[in-house]
Amino acid sequence: MARLDALQQALWDKAMASDVEAAREVRGVIMARCRLLGLDDRSKQSVGWTPRTVVLSAEDREALRL
Structure with missing residues (x-):
């Protein structure tokens, strides 16, 4: 699970910025x-x-970042 978490975290910002390939990943x-x-x-x-x-909200998302 830690490896999957790391992979997802590495791609998350790009996916949220409308990078379609990152979202697929x-x-x-x-x-x-x-x-x-x-x-x-x-x-x-x-x-x-x-x-x-x-x-x-943006504040909630920031609060969840570890």
């Missing part, structure tokens, strides 16, 4: 993390589950 990292954690098996999802989007 970030998506690939996220998908790899989901596969490794077993989160991609849709048969395990509960019937009432609905995906949510989280919107953060």
Whole structure:
């Protein structure tokens, strides 16, 4: 997970700046993390589950940076 975190962090700013290739790479990292954690098996999802989007302010994003 640490390697995936490092890869995603390295590409994140470019992806957020509309770099399409970087966004594709970030998506690939996220998908790899989901596969490794077993989160991609849709048969395990509960019937009432609905995906949510989280919107953060610039201050919130800065607070999350480690």
